[in-house]
Amino acid sequence: MWCETFSDTVIEHFMAPRNAGSMPDADAEGNSGDPDCGDSLTIYLKVKDHVIEDIRFMVFGCVAAVATSSMTTELAKGKTLDEALKLTDQDIVEALGGLPENKLHCSVLGESALKDAIQNYLAKTE
Amino acid sequence: MWCETFSDTVIEHFMAPRNAGSMPDADAEGNSGDPDCGDSLTIYLKVKDHVIEDIRFMVFGCVAAVATSSMTTELAKGKTLDEALKLTDQDIVEALGGLPENKLHCSVLGESALKDAIQNYLAKTE
Amino acid sequence: MKKRVYADNAATTRLSRPALDAMMPYLTSEYGNPSALHTMGREAKLALERARNQTASVLGAVPEEIYFTSGGTEADNWAVKAAAELGKNKGRHIISTQIEHHAILNPLLCLEAQGFEVTYLGVDAQGRISLKALRDAIRKDTILISVMAANNEIGTIQPIAKIGKLAKEHKILFHVDAVQAIGHIPLDIQSAGIDMLSLAAHKFGGPKGAGALYVRKGISLPSQIQGGGQERNLRSGTENVAGIVGMAAALEYRNARMGSHMEKVLLLRNRLIEGLLRIPNARLTGDLLNRLPGIASFLFEGVEGESMVMMLDLHGICASSGSACASNGHESSHVLKAIGIPRQLSHSSLRLSLNEDNTDEDVDHILEVLPSVVARLRAMSPVWNGSRENY
Amino acid sequence: MKKRVYADNAATTRLSRPALDAMMPYLTSEYGNPSALHTMGREAKLALERARNQTASVLGAVPEEIYFTSGGTEADNWAVKAAAELGKNKGRHIISTQIEHHAILNPLLCLEAQGFEVTYLGVDAQGRISLKALRDAIRKDTILISVMAANNEIGTIQPIAKIGKLAKEHKILFHVDAVQAIGHIPLDIQSAGIDMLSLAAHKFGGPKGAGALYVRKGISLPSQIQGGGQERNLRSGTENVAGIVGMAAALEYRNARMGSHMEKVLLLRNRLIEGLLRIPNARLTGDLLNRLPGIASFLFEGVEGESMVMMLDLHGICASSGSACASNGHESSHVLKAIGIPRQLSHSSLRLSLNEDNTDEDVDHILEVLPSVVARLRAMSPVWNGSRENY
Ligand SMILES: Cc1ncc(COP(=O)(O)O)c(C=O)c1O
């Protein structure tokens, strides 16, 4: 329920998102959500030797969507693509110190965009 | 509506009814109401030369019924039978300083019992 | 100033101090709309959910089973009509009792007009239904049993747990109007097998304008009021935050002190009953044992109820005759009729209802005043054949 | 402490001082049940009838035309469903608009499921219905026209008097959801030809949990809740005396100061609108002239509404996005859709609603904070193509 307020970590990431911004020279990008439905996330990757060297995001969405995006990039940064592919929405929620029940779907936004970006990268480089 | 509270006169007659009590040697008596319906009034008359010399009542009923009974006997006492027959429920309500709307029917109780008593007297003596 | 004795607690109660204290912030600085996203909205929402937790925990329910309403009558209406709607494809027979509050009886009348059939169980002279009669009344198409936990006029408590067992055996929804019972006697929703239960805050030291319906998890009750989706979409409308918070605080306070309050109230009430039964031709109505602790209800032969209430009032005593809600007219009480009181006598009822706010002095004052009130009214009563002395 | 600016008065308002003061006796010593016969009951009943008189006099109605409810949603539900019940033998067609509150739309949906037919009038880009479209929609079997006086999301005021005239000409019942209008703009029931009107106390400085339905004399509306017979048998349940008294006091207070309040609020709001429209790609929604004085509603392209509300909240500003009631989900606003806003853009709405409690400093604070909030969110927005500078 909404009355379960956001964790401090969520608020902190919302107010000072890590890795926010676009990346014109990205190696790949991935999307999730639909702006017509109120949330949309794009994740940009810079990959070197199968490792996510740099990562950025642009998001249109609610508090949870912003925090999720920020946390997803934090968790993915420095990981190998294989490791990053194993990141689940639960991992993200946990790292955020939990999300209100009606916001849990937002964590899927992060996982999906990240997976999409990695798959796009792999498709391009194979 | 009930919220229109009782007039001082009503309360005064309720707390100290005039002419309350029975009259074993009455010349006539009259009834109105039905105890099954929650109100019942008996009026006793002593008549001399067509004048109501003495009058008493016994009542089972609400505040308005008690006050009405009391006021009816007050108004009738000393009147000729003809005059007394002309007493209306409005006269009684007026003398009481008004009654709440949902209690107006109580004033009819007084008028009816008085008329009944007078008619019984007239029937007996004719 | 003349002493005032409030002995009409079954009609409504004074707001308890803890309830008022709990409400004040929500009547002043904490005025957010619980649906709003910002801090003030979230504070209000938190207060609401805290109140839901408190209410659930007192009832032995889970918070998701509590739906807030505007009062007992709304909860009763909702339960009965929604259960009928929910069950109408299974059957159209409902069982209730002859002594329910009008908040149950009148919705049942509406349902009868819509083609439902209602069996109104009779009661014995003490106001208790018979379990055998209930068992006999159950049919294949019975979809709802609605029985009050305790009666508002005579205080009689029904064997709710046994009724619940029967209902469960026959897989029939069981609703309990517990408006007079909650906060007054222990009532365990789980062990009593209750599916739905109505309560009203103002009967246990909470504010007027707040109530609740408990609905057992898994019952998908149709909604009561449609709109913005509050109360999990079943009862829309901006929530009466202060009222709900006050209700929960009052309930928690009452419940924590139930034992000691009951004991105190029982002592006062029993002394009152003992004293008043010394009046000639006075009669206690209801069940002496299966009885709400606060309710002392009588018949004083030969005296009309409203005049008693008014004369007591002029002596500073607040009491009632018949049920508070029906006392404006000259209707006779359906409850007294059901326990076999003849019509005329039923106009001679008086209910004194105490709670933990009452004192020994209150009882003394009533015992001093009431006998002479009865005597004075009997002295001029045409339907009183007994002694006309002053008691 | 951080400055707090409450700019969500269309969701709910702070209880006004006169309302709180009027309520306190009924939350403490004056706790009688209005149905009780004794002094305390009569005092409560008097308070209720005083409140009814006050309410009626503000609305230009007579007291017998006012029925108290638990709020605006209940009043709306009652009006719409009861009018349908009342008229169903004459016809089953209802006319309303696409921008009503859910407290109207959802009951209408229920009626549609029961075989009624509803025409939802569209609105222009400012949110106004067309009288011609209304006239064209009227049929022989039209039994009800329900149109809101003013919209809660965009503040647009409808031409109520003209609608009332049309309704009268065709002898169709006319209901007005005036929840956002009462106490904010003058509304004359008589000259507007209104047959039924809903209001909610908490929108004009009264308490949550109280509302009213005005029903023109002579309309025999079916009852809303059945029970003890309160509200002339149409809306049973022990009355929320304190809430109702508070509502009437708030209404009287607001009404007496309507002119000066409106003037003050208009000045504040216009400064707010002017200031915020300097933000690039900001757009005012609703009608600039036919508009509630307190409502400033916007679209800030590229920014999602809830994140704006939350970031403002973290700066001490209480605002809302879309209607308060729908903002928990990711549903897009039906009102913005009706005025032709594309779906994506409709997620970028922000409503700031002021009342006479707001100050010049409040407006300053919003004008200081909001542009940078929009800028920060746009800086990371994938759907924003404009400048990413800080405004
Ligand atoms: C047994 C019972 N049920 C229902 C109600 C109705 O409650 P309320 O008047 O608070 O809506 C009452 C109180 O009058 C009652 O005593």
Ligand SMILES: Cc1ncc(COP(=O)(O)O)c(C=O)c1O
């Ligand atoms: C136009 C309109 N109608 C009805 C309502 C419902 O009022 P309440 O939530 O007080 O029941 C509201 C308020 O949310 C409203 O703005």
